[in-house]
Amino acid sequence: MAVINVNGKALNHNADPRTPLLWVLREQLGLTGTKYGCGIAQCGACTVHIDGVATRSCQVPVNSVGAKKVVTVEGLATDGKLNKIQAAWVASDVPQCGYCQSGMVMAATALLAAKPNPTDADIDAAMTNVCRCGTYVQVREAILAAAKA
Amino acid sequence: MTIQTSLGANSLKRRGFLVSSAAVAGGFSLGFSIPSDADAQSPVKELNAWVVIHPDDKVMIRIARSEMGQGTLTGLCQLVAEELECDWAKVAWEYPTPGENVKRNRVWKNYSTGGSRGIRESHQYVREGGAMAREMLLAAAAAEWKVPAGELKVDKGVITHSSGKKTTYGAVAAAAAQLEPPKEVKLKDPKDWKIAGKPIKRLDTVDKVTGKQLYGIDFTMPGMLVATVRACPVIGGKLKSFDAAKVEKMPGVKKVVAIDGNAVVVVADTYWNARTALAALPAEWDIGKLGEVQTETINAMLKEGLDASEAFVGNKAGDAKAAIDGAAKKVTATYSFPYQHHVTMEPMNATARVTADKAEVWCGTQNGEAALAAVSEAAGLPVGQCEVYKMLLGGGFGRRGRADYVRQAVLIAKQMPGTPVKLIWSREEDMTHCQYHPTTMCKLTGGLDAQGNLVGLHVRISGQSILASLLPGNLVNGMDPAVFQGFAASGPEATYGYDVPNLLIDHAMRNPHITPGFWRGVNTNQNAVYMESFMDELADAAGQDPLAFRLKMLKPKWKAVLQAAADKAGYGKPLPAGHFHGLAQIMGYGSYVAGVAEVSVSADGALKIHKITAATNSGHVVNPAQIERQVAGSFAYGLSAALYGEITVKDGAVEQTNFDSYNVMRMDEMPKVETVLVPTGDFWGGVGEPTIAVAAPSVLNAIARATGKRVRNLPLMHHELKKAS
Numbered sequence: 021m022a023v024i025n026v027n028g029k030a031l032n033h034n035a036d037p038r039t040p041l042l043w044v045l046r047e048q049l050g051l052t053g054t055k056y057g058c059g060i061a062q063c064g065a066c067t068v069h070i071d072g073v074a075t076r077s078c079q080v081p082v083n084s085v086g087a088k089k090v091v092t093v094e095g096l097a098t099d100g101k102l103n104k105i106q107a108a109w110v111a112s113d114v115p116q117c118g119y120c121q122s123g124m125v126m127a128a129t130a131l132l133a134a135k136p137n138p139t140d141a142d143i144d145a146a147m148t149n150v151c152r153c154g155t156y157v158q159v160r161e162a163i164l165a166a167a168k169a
Numbered sequence: 170m171t172i173q174t175s176l177g178a179n180s181l182k183r184r185g186f187l188v189s190s191a192a193v194a195g196g197f198s199l200g201f202s203i204p205s206d207a208d209a210q211s212p213v214k215e216l217n218a219w220v221v222i223h224p225d226d227k228v229m230i231r232i233a234r235s236e237m238g239q240g241t242l243t244g245l246c247q248l249v250a251e252e253l254e255c256d257w258a259k260v261a262w263e264y265p266t267p268g269e270n271v272k273r274n275r276v277w278k279n280y281s282t283g284g285s286r287g288i289r290e291s292h293q294y295v296r297e298g299g300a301m302a303r304e305m306l307l308a309a310a311a312a313e314w315k316v317p318a319g320e321l322k323v324d325k326g327v328i329t330h331s332s333g334k335k336t337t338y339g340a341v342a343a344a345a346a347q348l349e350p351p352k353e354v355k356l357k358d359p360k361d362w363k364i365a366g367k368p369i370k371r372l373d374t375v376d377k378v379t380g381k382q383l384y385g386i387d388f389t390m391p392g393m394l395v396a397t398v399r400a401c402p403v404i405g406g407k408l409k410s411f412d413a414a415k416v417e418k419m420p421g422v423k424k425v426v427a428i429d430g431n432a433v434v435v436v437a438d439t440y441w442n443a444r445t446a447l448a449a450l451p452a453e454w455d456i457g458k459l460g461e462v463q464t465e466t467i468n469a470m471l472k473e474g475l476d477a478s479e480a481f482v483g484n485k486a487g488d489a490k491a492a493i494d495g496a497a498k499k500v501t502a503t504y505s506f507p508y509q510h511h512v513t514m515e516p517m518n519a520t521a522r523v524t525a526d527k528a529e530v531w532c533g534t535q536n537g538e539a540a541l542a543a544v545s546e547a548a549g550l551p552v553g554q555c556e557v558y559k560m561l562l563g564g565g566f567g568r569r570g571r572a573d574y575v576r577q578a579v580l581i582a583k584q585m586p587g588t589p590v591k592l593i594w595s596r597e598e599d600m601t602h603c604q605y606h607p608t609t610m611c612k613l614t615g616g617l618d619a620q621g622n623l624v625g626l627h628v629r630i631s632g633q634s635i636l637a638s639l640l641p642g643n644l645v646n647g648m649d650p651a652v653f654q655g656f657a658a659s660g661p662e663a664t665y666g667y668d669v670p671n672l673l674i675d676h677a678m679r680n681p682h683i684t685p686g687f688w689r690g691v692n693t694n695q696n697a698v699y700m701e702s703f704m705d706e707l708a709d710a711a712g713q714d715p716l717a718f719r720l721k722m723l724k725p726k727w728k729a730v731l732q733a734a735a736d737k738a739g740y741g742k743p744l745p746a747g748h749f750h751g752l753a754q755i756m757g758y759g760s761y762v763a764g765v766a767e768v769s770v771s772a773d774g775a776l777k778i779h780k781i782t783a784a785t786n787s788g789h790v791v792n793p794a795q796i797e798r799q800v801a802g803s804f805a806y807g808l809s810a811a812l813y814g815e816i817t818v819k820d821g822a823v824e825q826t827n828f829d830s831y832n833v834m835r836m837d838e839m840p841k842v843e844t845v846l847v848p849t850g851d852f853w854g855g856v857g858e859p860t861i862a863v864a865a866p867s868v869l870n871a872i873a874r875a876t877g878k879r880v881r882n883l884p885l886m887h888h889e890l891k892k893a894s
Contacts, residue, residue: 035439035441036420036441036442039441040441043439043440043441046387046440047395047439047440047441048439050389051380052380052383052386052387052389053379053380053381054380055384055386055514055515055563056386056440056516056593056596057514057515057516057596058596058827058828059595059596059827060596060827060828060829062827062828062829063514063828065514092380093378093379093380094379094380094381096379097379102375102378102379106378106379109374109378110374110375110378113370113371113374113794113798114374114378115238115371115373115374115377115378116238116239116240116798116802117237117238117513117514117515117561117562117563117564117565118238118373118374118376118377118382118561118563119384119513119514119515119563119564120514121377121378122377122378122380125378143836144836144837145837147835147836148835148836148837149835149836150514150828150833150835151514151805152511152512152513152514152564152566152805152806152809152833153238153564153802153805153806154801154802154803154804154805154806154839155798155802155805156801156805156834156835156836156839157801157839157841157842158798158801159836160836160839
């Protein structure tokens with residue numbers, strides 16, 4: 021049995037230490053908001069924050085997490101209140117199928133924390149997540165709106 | 170009895186319906202169980218197949234088509250709510266199961282969600298469902314008050330009598346449900362719409378930004394195991410042998426099985442353990458002669474078809490060959506379009522539980538009824554003993570119209586009776602075992618008269634037929650009519666827009682072993698590349714502007730939509746230095762669309778797609794905001810394919826395995842998209858797919874203007890775009 025800190029709680033799991041964090045979150049802790057898309061850190065659907073840094077959890081062995089603080093998409097809203105990015109996402113009606121959106125929201129939240137007023141170039145550099153429905157236009161609009169909010 | 174909301178997926182008290190979202194518009198969707206109308210004791214009453222009204226005035230609208238991001242569920246709810254005259258803020262939705270549809274004599278009609286049909290082929294009966302429910306609710310109030318129904322008015326679910334007396338839908342629903350439905354109802358004139366036609370927000374958004382939305386891959390239930398599969402790397406090959414003993418003792422492994430004689434499967438406690446063991450499982454394959462197939466041999470097969478003497482004729486007018494032979498100027502060009510993968514963000518998956526007398530599946534599917542049929546066949550049980558519970562789809566794009574993954578899940582679960590098994594395909598399995606966008610080539614030959622008029626045109630398509638592989642019963646005397654999408658002589662679906670006096674469009678069918686399938690836009694994609702690129706080549710040869718050259722040949726609706734796109738884009742007006750416009754148009758999925766791309770190519774050959782202006786005439790507009798999103802999304806999809814999309818074959822197997830070898834467009838390459846809606850109100854067209862087709866050709870035409878180079882083979886990543894020196 022090992023412990024990791026997720027969304028402010030110390031949670032137990034019994035996965036093999038080399039198991040990617042993604043699958044520990046999904047299969048051991050029931051946090052299925054973090055999605056499997058490629059398993060090779062290319063698509064960004066599995067993005068979480070590790071000590072505040074947007075990280076692709078499919079390439080992070082769980083034993084490397086240690087005492088670091090993991091935040092998943094389920095941990096962004098506080099007392100049912102959406103964070104700034106989530107609220108902007110709802111206001112701009114961003115998601116289509118929605119499968120990539122957890123990762124998008126996590127990447128955008130980390131971007132705004134680092135750069136409260138991102139330029140288009142900042143957005144291009146930080147938002148390398150894949151969306152196959154093509155929500156890119158609305159994603160940009162929502163990030164810029166959240167920055168102003 | 171209870172039915173299940175998206176968050177109650179662990180509770181299995183459901184029998185009849187699966188509610189995938191109980192989201193009430195404008196509020197949070199928190200999972201809760203609600204009584205089902207199918208229960209005689211329940212106070213919740215079904216007015217008809219489409220409408221259920223709760224005592225608290227909540228309106229549950231039933232949606233048979235699948236939601237995969239395209240917004241159909243919101244659009245269909247708008248149409249029902251419009252006729253129902255209910256309060257949009259009280260609308261929720263649910264999926265009736267495919268099994269329930271069979272039991273009720275297909276009361277919800279077609280579940281298939283493809284071909285941009287979700288709204289255009291169900292608007293009539295869902296609106297009638299809403300209107301009939303409204304009439305019954307009004308009749309119930311009239312009976313209670315003993316007044317003529319004509320003295321009642323309704324607004325947002327509140328019924329008011331001319332005396333000032335008021336009641337609500339929730340209060341009269343139980344009485345209304347006892348009434349005979351009206352035989353006929355009059356539908357509203359779209360110009361009077363208040364909910365439909367408006368840019369209303371989607372009903373399924375909040376859970377998608379909080380991680381609460383459950384997709385098939387997220388489904389879980391007590392005692393569930395997880396399986397993953399490796400099919401023969403060569404599609405059509407067989408499993409020769411495998412050595413289960415090598416992995417049976419690995420952590421978490423519960424069972425190692427073969428299915429369908431072509432795939433090995435590990436069932437374990439978790440996906441990660443199943444995947445780890447599957448990677449270590451030795452398997453031998455029998456691929457026979459298929460191992461000799463390469464992309465080059467497929468291309469040679471297609472190339473031969475370009476000049477073959479026999480071909481299926483899809484559209485013919487006059488005598489194209491004679492007209493071309495007698496023309497003042499002859500132009501010829503050959504194009505090609507490679508295999509493409511859908512790459513839904515959510516890899517294929519399905520959860521199955523099979524017992525001696527029942528088979529159930531939980532999955533995302535674009536065709537619930539096809540999935541149900543697949544369950545029945547794989548389980549060996551009558552349809553009446555099978556059920557499919559639809560989950561939201563993490564992308565469809567045509568891929569989830571097939572039920573191969575559903576069949577596999579059932580075949581696995583059948584070997585572990587009573588145990589629910591979730592099958593998850595790895596991205597690698599997904600990438601190598603698709604039904605790919607077919608590959609074709611096209612040779613176009615045009616004849617211009619001395620004034621630069623197109624007097625004859627021969628379009629020879631050579632390549633793969635989707636119908637021949639997936640739906641051979643739909644071939645017409647061996648011909649695949651779908652190959653001619655956008656080139657048809659007539660009909661409401663995808664008619665050719667140019668008036669060319671002497672025309673021949675024919676198809677030499679050449680079918681490699683790589684399974685083709687329906688891919689968002691299907692055959693309009695390559696057909697628009699061929700035709701619209703070649704129109705620019707002809708315009709150049711005629712010394713005419715490509716817009717003017719097209720407009721003089723286009724039929725009215727095609728012409729109007731191209732003109733609308735050109736006007737909005739400022740075609741012909743000065744552009745920033747180094748920027749160039751390219752045009753394309755097509756009719757597909759019942760709609761008329763056109764696009765104008767604005768691109769620049771730097772001195773070192775770097776392409777920048779600045780903007781696409783896209784016009785759509787879909788006849789009616791049910792939700793302009795969602796159409797705008799579909800159009801923008803279609804360009805992300807179409808331009809991804811144009812820039813990078815290419816599946817290649819080596820020794821019979823697909824070479825690409827993941828996003829590192831099959832690249833797709835990211836945000837930094839996404840152009841601005843301006844959507845122009847020009848509905849003429851006289852038909853119902855689709856919107857999910859049509860504009861994809863103009864993405865690639867409009868960009869290719871702009872690139873040719875910018876560089877003087879004509880790209881005739883996709884993807885663009887293989888081409889050096891530096892200006893010819």
